[in-house]
Amino acid sequence: MQNILNYINGEFLEPQSQEWLDNYEPSSGKVYSKIPNSDERDVALAVKAAENAFPNWSKTTIDERSSILQRISESILENLEILVIAEAKDNGKPESLARAVDIPRAASNFKFFSQAITQFSTNAHESVGLNAVNYTLRKPLGVVGCISPWNLPLYLFTWKIAPALVSGNCVVAKPSEVTPMTAYLLSNICHNAGLPKGVLNIVHGLGTTTGQAIIEHPNVKAISFTGGTATGEHIARTAAPMFKKLSLELGGKNPNLIFADCDYDKMLETTVRSSFANQGQICLCGSRIFVEASIYDKFKTDFVNKVSQLNVGHPSSKDTNVGALVSKPHLEKVFSYIDKAETYGGKILTGGNKVTVKGYEDGYYLEPTVIEVSSNDCKLNQEEIFGPVVTLMPFKTEEEALQLANGVRYGLAATIWTNNLNRTMRLSSEIEAGIVWVNTWMMRDLRTPFGGMKDSGVGREGGFEALRFFTEPKNVCISYE
Ligand SMILES: NC(=O)C1=CN([C@@H]2O[C@H](COP(=O)(O)OP(=O)(O)OC[C@H]3O[C@@H](n4cnc5c(N)ncnc54)[C@H](O)[C@@H]3O)[C@@H](O)[C@H]2O)C=CC1
């Protein structure tokens, strides 16, 4: 059985504890590799290595940093098929999705930030009348911690470490213990691309030990985290009193507002995707679908019909639309909402059952499930289920739609389907979400600010926002005679 290793100071190391965790293949329910159960000793080694590497790395030219990131990006693409198969095996997602989305995006993250840094500039202010000029430097922070989740493993891991590295920081990173494999493969890629030792350190292990040691370490200056809101809250409570910089990308319960005047066919097709892509395990999925009353019955029939035709199956099968959920505990968590749907006031329109896939009977498969609800206040509409489960509900007016959209603790993303420009402008302005898509979903331009309002997080990733997060502004005021 393969042992995943930590990557510390340019070396591949076993954990100090010599303890290992089981890594499961969601599609079969079997253990297929072991990962280090790292503790604070491994994290301390990684932080030390990063500190030692920082003086040189922070002084390398932009051109050199940019070239190394470019090489990493190219190497990800050269290893695309290996990474696709590894990601699907580790996470349960269809290989087709990893091939179309996850791995190309990981390569794009490195490519994008290798270019963005060459355009990143600072401000100068001429203090007219005072004979002085102010200019602002942006200095790398030092050692930074990057902690990522299991839903888009390599995609979100690289979304953090690429901007951190290119702006001159040294990184201690921890992928989710549930999906560690592609981060391990990435450590080899970075090593071979010539990233100097200690600049990137990847420590594997549990959130409560390895992750906790990273967020508590006094020499880690910033934490970039994506994951659940409860974990984000815990990280903020721990790290904020230590005055660490924090970027927290947390949960969502995103509204999908469908108006009668939309492009119906495009909306229907995209809504199936925004509901069930990656088994609904994307923080941006539109899990609360609100439909204008005049087309509600038609939409309900057409949507349920399309959803019931989705194929649940093994990630390697070309016919698979919906793969396995990421873990048994997660499957049970998602299923518990379906199981209690009626108690919560919902009516299951399609789906609702676990699925047995022939030859993979212990895998974590679940039917894509649509539940009709009559109130936005029910648990199904208020709590992040983070699986292949969406709710449907009609609305009568634009005002009601807005109220429903904003009636949750989260504020990550929203989708609006309409061809009315005035309505688009009104709703986009009033919806409490960091990201609003109109007549599309998950169309990404990496230059744009990415993140949420309310309980969906603090700060923004993407473009110059990420480069600003990973640097500290320092103003210099020069007076002249
Ligand atoms: N992208 C998103 O929005 C995600 C949302 N979730 C939500 O969170 C729920 C719980 O899922 P989990 O796997 O438990 O996510 P999580 O938030 O616990 O895990 C995300 C990352 O944080 C790490 N972590 C956990 N505790 C930590 C700590 N004390 N200090 C530092 N790092 C820590 C984990 O090891 C992992 O790398 C899901 O059911 C889902 O609702 C989960 C994953 C991703």
Ligand SMILES: O=C(O)/C=C/C=C(\O)C(=O)O
């Ligand atoms: O496209 C992105 O940058 C991010 C996508 C998704 C997440 O952050 C998530 O699911 O957590």
